[in-house]
Amino acid sequence: MSAANETVSAGGARTARYFIYAALIILALVYLLPLYVMLSTSLKSLDEIRGGDMLAPPRDPSIAAWVRAWGEACIGVSCVGIKGYFWNSIKMVVPAVLVSTLLGALNGYVLTKWRFPGHKLVFGMMLFACFIPFQAVLIPMARVLGTFGLSNSTTGLVIVHVIYGLGFTTLFFRNYYEAFPDELVKAAMIDGAGFFRIFWRILLPSSGPIIVVTIIYQFTNIWNDFLFGVSFSSGTSSPMTVALNNLVASSTGVKEYNVDMAAAVFAALPTLFVYVVAGRYFVRGLMAGAVKG
């Protein structure tokens, strides 16, 4: 759609164009400001922060705060930085993303190409599971994890994230396979190919885009999760987001704003990196998760 703009440009209303560009640039600067402040604060010394201006660029950029945040900052009683929590998050994210994506692919395949009576109800129930407030399952989950000795463990968090990510991964693959031609599947069946063979040989090779979308969506969601992390883990088993919050919220000693900001940058880096590298797929995942069906 761009026909509506023709009058603007064709009419030669230059001032209108200037206004549009000015408004967009100002808005973009406002959106960038918190990130800029976060980065520049993390590169300043505490004296400079206290005496200077938040918006001023660092006079003498130093990564000292980054080093402190990574390896020395105190979270709770242990002063070994956030690196352990960063790895906790990685150990939690990688298996949870892979398992939930694989299961979602298989579920989507069954729900589109091997339909059975009631498939719609099954899908509807899985879809609704995407939207429940997790507060409604928090207490039972804590009990069950405790019973099986999985509270405060990365394994427990992996299981939780796989379970509550299944709805979304199934939704993504179901919608994608819905558009996949049934004829190809039928032809393969006539040739004698079985359930898994059709999946591996025919559907999976053409699932590249949706696999990327799903992995990015799951990665972002699980990395950024806080509620499950804070509910089902404590101390050194916490994921990054929980550690960051504990670091920033702790009120003992001198408040090291630069270290807080450096830790926030570490927490933001993986998802920002994915966004920069594969933004297109990131947006597609958000849209697919938002406009469903």
Add this chain to the structure above:
Amino acid sequence: MSTIEPVPVLEPQRQGRSIADGLRNALPKIVLAPSFAVILVFVYGFILWTVYLSFTTSRILPVYKWGGFDAYYRLWSQPNWYVAMQNLAIFGVLYIGICIILGLGIAILMDQRIRAEGVLRPIFLYPMALSFVVTGTAWKWFLNPGLGLENTMHNLGWTSFKFDWLVNPKMAIYTVVIAGVWQASGFVMAMFLAGLRGIDGEIIKAAQIDGASNVSIYRRIIIPLLRPVFLSAFIVLAHMAIKSYDLVIALTGGGPGNATELPSTFMYSYTFTRNQMNVGSASAVMMLMGITAIIVPYLYSELRERKQ
């Protein structure tokens, strides 16, 4: 998106005669079964469990002694719960409203054949990639009454500028709105932009030939055509507003005092720190009911429309 056909596409043709055949026919269901079972137990079973807990006398640990509606009476007689509901109303209305207005506004600006669209769009959208905890941390520092925005304005010469919303119980909830809008409005913009790109240019051309002005084309034709996007944006944002937990915790910790309490923080603190698990469960049930009231009609209509 996709259509839902009422008839099964590929029912295995032969009825299995041997065990091997039967197994082959059952294979798709066997593959799906674990996921579905997990959803049944861990979503629906757990919801029932939570509902049951809300009718018990559970305090620090779950007990299964029937307590009737006691927890709900206590929930609705907590001043704290009313604070949470009121805050959710303020936050929800402003968050949804501002995100939609801002998102639509930026999308319309972006749709004017902007040269640098490829640069601008990611800038509006990147906050969505961040964790709410990171967002909260960044804004907490940005709005810091001593060293943040206030100080910057003073340095710029505006010495009477006062911005203490983070520590002002009356205003703290609005800082949550600001940070939330910053995070989600770019996403709403992307939704509207996709909607704008999907509008048939012929309709607009026809209106232009009729001499309609740009403003009235937007007001009379384009914005009404975007109705489905408004609905989607509303659903997504309302759902995020009710669930919103991390942002408040990271930004204000629910404070000062209980000034930024939301149902989600209420549920957490009553369940895990105030030892009133039945009241916590009751509040979780209320949240679930709120979300169900929004999501179920939406999903239902989405799935139905496809059928026709």
